[in-house]
Amino acid sequence: MFIARVTGSVVSTQKVQSMTGHKLLVVEPYRLEEKGREALVTTGRTFIAVDTLGSGEGDFVLITQGSSARLTPETKTLPIDAVIIGIVDQVHIDKLNVYSRD
Amino acid sequence: MFIARVTGSVVSTQKVQSMTGHKLLVVEPYRLEEKGREALVTTGRTFIAVDTLGSGEGDFVLITQGSSARLTPETKTLPIDAVIIGIVDQVHIDKLNVYSRD
Amino acid sequence: MFIARVTGSVVSTQKVQSMTGHKLLVVEPYRLEEKGREALVTTGRTFIAVDTLGSGEGDFVLITQGSSARLTPETKTLPIDAVIIGIVDQVHIDKLNVYSRD
Amino acid sequence: MFIARVTGSVVSTQKVQSMTGHKLLVVEPYRLEEKGREALVTTGRTFIAVDTLGSGEGDFVLITQGSSARLTPETKTLPIDAVIIGIVDQVHIDKLNVYSRD
Amino acid sequence: MFIARVTGSVVSTQKVQSMTGHKLLVVEPYRLEEKGREALVTTGRTFIAVDTLGSGEGDFVLITQGSSARLTPETKTLPIDAVIIGIVDQVHIDKLNVYSRD
16 A cells, blocks of 8 residues: 545546446655655655545545455445545654654 | 546557457546646656547546456456546646646 | 567476466567657567467557456466557557558 | 565554554565665655564565455455565575575 | 566565465566667566576566466465566567577
């Protein structure tokens, strides 16, 4: 999995029918800043993931990719390759708290 | 999933038999422009995806990769790893409308 | 899927038994040249794919990766992650013919 | 698989229900240092993996990605794409011991 | 698949139980040298793959990634994402012999 920040959303009317009613969020993968190792920084990449947890803009989330994106009750039969499996409260790296939700 | 722009198409006569009759489109993945964060820009990569929605050149679409590309009614048994699951109407990032179809 | 040029072949005698008799081709993924957008250029990467269509050196082909590489009649039970699903006749991008087989 | 160093952990309260009780570790993939070829160095990337082996910070571990992350007794039904399958004791490259746990 | 050189091995005592007795080799993916196109060169990346063929250090091998790594008799139920499916004898590119085992 990887950590990503929710930055926006996508509207799509014409789509595969099973996708109706599923929230599509824009997420940006983050990684540890390499020099200082004290904060998470964006990788600059842009992905779209299905959300079933009520994630909102600014939230840091955990993204699962590939066939395992279909291993949640709400996404079992969907043609998707990325899903949010958790909203991140805290990330600790090298004994430091590099992210805290509050 | 990722956002891509449909830029062209591929013609292939000699192919795996189950692929007969399926439209193959050229798509270019897009990402948020890193400095201004106000527009989507191409990643410069070139992929081929199956289309079942009537997508046309210039459309922005949502692409699903991997085994989940087979999770639509029309692609269930195809040897494909990328399918268009939606035509994008709007993309909102950082509260900005960074793409609108009209 | 992606477009690749067939550049060579691999000989392997000692292999997983089910692979006996399957043709292994060297393929180089191609992408649209970024500045002029008028031709396909190599990405410089080197992959190996199973061929069931009689593809030859110099041919441009469509490659499917991952579990879907097993979705052709000849590859159903093979331990492979890449297969040629079509020989490319033409590629059109931005209304231009950027590749033609003849 | 790839070799990674465990660098931290993630706390997530709001998550897909099946994920309750599973330990989420931050891991950094490592590769052989290219010039000297005598040590493993970080790739600078940040991944999250499920741990079922009691791995701790500083440990080097083996990470399996994709659907195979569900092929352990504890992860069979989880929506995950990365799992720790072993704690690394030693790595030998070019006849050199490039990593030893003790 | 891709071509890789076997460069070493990994020792792991504490591991998922089904992995007991399986040989874990360090492999480096190779690609065609871009300028001269006459030899294979390392990509500098480091992967770990399961070996069932008796591959040794220095051998060039074919690696299959993803779920297909479980499509050999010995790896059917293993939590692995990379397996050696063949030892390479020869690689021909652009009519040149760019690698020969002997």
